[in-house]
Every structure is written in C-alpha cells, then in structure tokens.
Amino acid sequence: MHKFYNRKQQLSKLRQISSQITNTKGRLSVMVGRRRVGKTRLLNEAFNGTGNAKSIYLYLFISRKSEAALVDEFRSIIAERLGTKFFQPQSLRDIFEYLFDYATVKPLTLVVDEFQDIEKVNSSLFSDLQNLWDSYKNTTMLHLVCCGSLYSLMTNIFKGSKQPLLNRDDYFFKIQPLAPSFIKEVLHDSHRYSAENMLIWWCLSGGIPKYLEWLINADDPVFDELISDTSPLIKEGTHRLVEDFGAEHRVYFDVLGAIANGHTTRARIESYLNAGVGPALEKLDTDFAIIGKMRPITSKETSRDVRYRIVDPFLSFWFHFVYSNRSAVEMENYTYLKNIIERDFNVFSGKQLEALFEAVLIESKQFNRIGSYWDTKGENEVDIVAIDDINKRILIVEVKRQAKRYQHNQLLIKSAHVLDKLKLKNYQIELRCFSLDTLEEVMIEFSKPE
Structure with a gap:
C-alpha cells in the first residue's frame, strides 16, 4: 500500500513539533496503537525526507534481547547515522545520555519503538x-517519540501515579485503524469496490493498513490466495499475539x-472451556485491549450484564476460522478451511456487518x-442504538444482510x-434497517464531517 491514507493531523503535528524544536527545546511525544496499525509507517512518513534537514531522524527499536545486545546494536546505528566513531556505551542509559547531550548542539528527532518493552x-x-x-529538557533540541503497541502499559508508564515518567509527555497520539471511509477509498483505488x-x-x-496491503495484493476471490500455505494470514494471529501473551498464551x-x-x-465461556477465565478476561480487556466489554446501552457502567467481543475484526475472523x-x-x-469459510462466512459476516x-x-x-x-432474558435484542443528546435524537437500527428480511413491526416492539x-x-426517534444492499447509501448519508 504505497499511497499513505489518512493520518494527516498526526503527520502535520509530528512534523511541526520537530521543526520547532530549536525554539521549544525538549519535547516528548507518546504514540500508542495496536500492532500492525501503521505507527512505524506514520513516523517514517513524518520524519523521513520531509525537507526538514535541520533535524536528524534516528529510529531505535527495543527488541526483547539482552541489554548488552541492544547497546551494541544501537551503538552501530548511532555511529552510522551521526558519524560517531569513538562512542563506547556500556548501558542503555549511556546511549540515551549521549543522544540527549548530542541534541544540545544539533536538533534530533529520536523514535524509541516498543518503548514499553524496556x-x-x-x-x-x-x-x-x-x-x-x-x-x-530545557537545553536539548530533542523531539523524543516513545512509541508502543500495548495501550494500557504505555498509558501506565506516563500516567501511572507511582511511575517515574508520570506526566513527562507533552503530546499523546493514539493511532486507530483506518475508518470505513478510508477502506472504501482503498477499494476504489484498487478498482474493486x-x-x-x-x-x-x-x-x-x-x-x-498491513492487512489492507495483503488484500490489495491478493486477486479475487481473496480467500483463494489468503487461505494457502504461502499466505501470511494463516500464522498472523500467532505471530501477533504470542510474544505479548508469553507463557499463558494458550x-x-x-x-x-x-x-x-x-x-x-x-x-x-467458562462452561465451553470447562475452566475459570476471570483473570484472563480481565487481562485481555485492560492490559491487551483485544476484547471489549459490551453492556446494554440502557445500563450503568457497573452493570454485571456484560458480553465480550473481540475488538479487531481480523482477529475475530482468524480465531473463528x-x-x-x-x-x-x-x-x-487448506481446501477444507476454504470450504468451511464458504459455508459459514455469510453468518459470520452478518455480525461483523453490525460492527461495520x-x-x-x-x-x-x-x-x-x-x-x-438486550434485556435481562437476552431477548428483545436491538443491534444498534445511537443517541445524539445535543439534537435530542435517537436512531434505532436493525442490521440485516438482506433488506427484504427486515420486519418493521418487530423492531417497533x-x-x-x-x-x-x-x-x-422529547427525543426524535428514528427506526431504520441497515443492510448490505443499503451500505453505500448509509455511508454517504453518514459521511464524516469535513
């Protein structure tokens, strides 16, 4: 995916911070977003070849190896990028002290990726x-960007009450997946909408973005190419999660x-697995942000009437199939797997149509x-309830793959x-059916504000 979609505000802000660093002095930005969401690409777009020759861009990735190995790796990068031949650091502290000091003379943008793994x-x-x-901070011309993929850990590092770096950040960027309008744009650009x-x-x-790249490069029907021994999709769930989950990944x-x-x-879940899952659910929700709690829109935050859903549609697909x-x-x-997908995808994607x-x-x-x-009996379910408290408006939506299956009287009840x-x-109430047949109309009607 060579074209760079969205992220204009973040791009502009990141460049602005680095370009003004000689005047403002030390600035610390925190960037958080789940793995594969495009943080590194955004940083490269922001700082590589922006015409801002005043500031050098240095990228360091905290991989999970020994400190000595990281020090050696970073020393080589610094020697190459900054032309420093005689620097012999013994620790990561030495590395950072050297760079902070270097930037008292020359402006520097330093990105430390997977910062939470320190x-x-x-x-x-x-x-x-x-x-x-x-x-x-007051003398160095350094824009330090601390980037991480685990939202709760990164937030805790900079917002946790007993953490040394509490409130040291000047800017906090949360990078989200591309919204539906951009997926639509990618499809149009690929002539496959x-x-x-x-x-x-x-x-x-x-x-x-990474998965959209796979889709752009796959011929239709995409499942023929993506469900195969050469496809990265098959191993992706494991690759993406095992390292974070560690020994308890099973x-x-x-x-x-x-x-x-x-x-x-x-x-x-406990009945299905025949095991207690309370701590696992809590960690998947709060530490890893892979699942989210859903409660009926009418209930309080403290309500125990909770359902869980996997936040990322790709992971939902990967675990389901x-x-x-x-x-x-x-x-x-893979023939068997493709047959299962062919048999079940319509039902599976019906739930994802609601999320879309x-x-x-x-x-x-x-x-x-x-x-x-949904009510306490798990009946009278309504797919989407959207409330606008300023204009006093409630939109109540039934989602169907096919509009002809919609029964207005049922939604009324x-x-x-x-x-x-x-x-x-005194709220204006609107009952609607959203379906695959009307997806284009709904996207136009609710297109994002300029």
Missing part, C-alpha cells in the same frame, strides 16, 4: 530516563476462540452514545423496551 530489558531505565529528561467487497475487506482487515487463545465462536458471556480449525491447518488442508455500520456511525461524529440493547429503559423525553 520493562523486560532493564526496568530501572525508566528512572534513568526521568532523571536525564528532567536535566536536559462493491458492498460485498467492503464487508469482506472489513472482516479481513478492520482497517489495519489460555488467552482458548478464551478468544470461545468468544469468536459466539460464547460471549463469562458463564458461557483459522484457530478453530487448527487441526486442518496443521495438516495443511457501528464504525460508520462513529466516524460520522453525529452521536455521543452508540451501543446495542423491541424499540419500545429500549425507550422505556432510556427514559429520554
């Missing part, structure tokens, strides 16, 4: 960095497999509350339950 290499480095930053393809590409990418994988196959409450059929994958029986329409409404910026509804619980007076 914890695994040498956790005392966070205190060293705090001391160095506090000493140099249709409502069906939009849904398939949503299920297989969720707006993650437990987490089983929980995600259960959720992907429709067991969305804690009781149902690849992980659940890992015996066939081990035997490299929800993402369209979120992107529109027209609503301040969006969710779904179910919506009465929602409205009774919401207790919002």
Whole structure:
C-alpha cells in the first residue's frame, strides 16, 4: 500500500513539533496503537525526507534481547547515522545520555519503538530516563517519540501515579485503524469496490493498513490466495499475539476462540472451556485491549450484564476460522478451511456487518452514545442504538444482510423496551434497517464531517 491514507493531523503535528524544536527545546511525544496499525509507517512518513534537514531522524527499536545486545546494536546505528566513531556505551542509559547531550548542539528527532518493552530489558531505565529528561529538557533540541503497541502499559508508564515518567509527555497520539471511509477509498483505488467487497475487506482487515496491503495484493476471490500455505494470514494471529501473551498464551487463545465462536458471556465461556477465565478476561480487556466489554446501552457502567467481543475484526475472523480449525491447518488442508469459510462466512459476516455500520456511525461524529440493547432474558435484542443528546435524537437500527428480511413491526416492539429503559423525553426517534444492499447509501448519508 504505497499511497499513505489518512493520518494527516498526526503527520502535520509530528512534523511541526520537530521543526520547532530549536525554539521549544525538549519535547516528548507518546504514540500508542495496536500492532500492525501503521505507527512505524506514520513516523517514517513524518520524519523521513520531509525537507526538514535541520533535524536528524534516528529510529531505535527495543527488541526483547539482552541489554548488552541492544547497546551494541544501537551503538552501530548511532555511529552510522551521526558519524560517531569513538562512542563506547556500556548501558542503555549511556546511549540515551549521549543522544540527549548530542541534541544540545544539533536538533534530533529520536523514535524509541516498543518503548514499553524496556520493562523486560532493564526496568530501572525508566528512572534513568526521568532523571536525564528532567536535566536536559530545557537545553536539548530533542523531539523524543516513545512509541508502543500495548495501550494500557504505555498509558501506565506516563500516567501511572507511582511511575517515574508520570506526566513527562507533552503530546499523546493514539493511532486507530483506518475508518470505513478510508477502506472504501482503498477499494476504489484498487478498482474493486462493491458492498460485498467492503464487508469482506472489513472482516479481513478492520482497517489495519498491513492487512489492507495483503488484500490489495491478493486477486479475487481473496480467500483463494489468503487461505494457502504461502499466505501470511494463516500464522498472523500467532505471530501477533504470542510474544505479548508469553507463557499463558494458550489460555488467552482458548478464551478468544470461545468468544469468536459466539460464547460471549463469562458463564458461557467458562462452561465451553470447562475452566475459570476471570483473570484472563480481565487481562485481555485492560492490559491487551483485544476484547471489549459490551453492556446494554440502557445500563450503568457497573452493570454485571456484560458480553465480550473481540475488538479487531481480523482477529475475530482468524480465531473463528483459522484457530478453530487448527487441526486442518496443521495438516495443511487448506481446501477444507476454504470450504468451511464458504459455508459459514455469510453468518459470520452478518455480525461483523453490525460492527461495520457501528464504525460508520462513529466516524460520522453525529452521536455521543452508540451501543446495542438486550434485556435481562437476552431477548428483545436491538443491534444498534445511537443517541445524539445535543439534537435530542435517537436512531434505532436493525442490521440485516438482506433488506427484504427486515420486519418493521418487530423492531417497533423491541424499540419500545429500549425507550422505556432510556427514559429520554422529547427525543426524535428514528427506526431504520441497515443492510448490505443499503451500505453505500448509509455511508454517504453518514459521511464524516469535513
């Protein structure tokens, strides 16, 4: 995907911070976003060849190896990029002190990627960095960008009350997957846009640029190419998650497999796996941000009526089809896997169609509350409820693959339950059916504000 989509605001801000660094002196930016979301590409776009020759750009990646090995690697990079031949650092602290000092003479943009993994290499480095930053901030012409893929850990490093780097950040960038309008743009640029393809590409990418790149390079039908022994898709779930999950990865994988196959409450997951999963659910939600808690839009944050969903559509697809059929994958029986997808994809993508329409409404910026509804018996379910409290408007939506299956009277009955619980007076209420047939119209109607 050579064209760079979206991210204009972040690009502009990052460049501005680096270009003004001689005047402002030390600035610390934190950038967070899940793996594959395009953080490194954004940073390269921002700082490589921007015409800002005043500032040198240096990129250091914290891989999980020994401190001595990292020091050796970074020393070589610094020697090559900054022309420093006689620098012999003994520790990562030496590396950072040298760079902070270097930038008192020449402007420097320093990106430290997977910053949260410093914890695994040498956790005392966070205190060293705090001391160095506090000493140099007012004299160094350094734009330090701390980049990480684990949102909760990165947030804790800079916002946790007992952390040495508490509130040292000047800017906090949260990089999200590309919104539906950009997936549509990618499809149009590839001359492959249709409502069906939009849904398939949503299920297989969720707006993650790396996966969109795979889809651009795959011929239609995409499953023929992406479900094969040469495809990176087959191993992606493992590659993306095992390193973060560590020794407990099997437990987490089983929980995600259960959720992907429709067991969305804690009781149902525990019954399906015949094991307690409370701590695993908590970590998947708060530490890894891979699952999210859903409650009826009418209930309080403290309500125990919780359902879980996998936040990323790609991982939902991967756990539903690849992980659940890992015996066939081990035997490299990709014909079997393709047959399963052909048989079940319509039902699977029906749930993802709800998530796609929800993402369209979120992107529109027209609503301040969006969710779904079900009653205590798990009946009277409503797919999407979107509320605009400023203009006093409630949109209640039934999502169907085919509009002809929509029954207005049924939605009327179910919506009465929602409205009774919401207790919002004098709101304009609109009942709608969103379907694959009307996807294009809905996307135009709720196109994002300029």
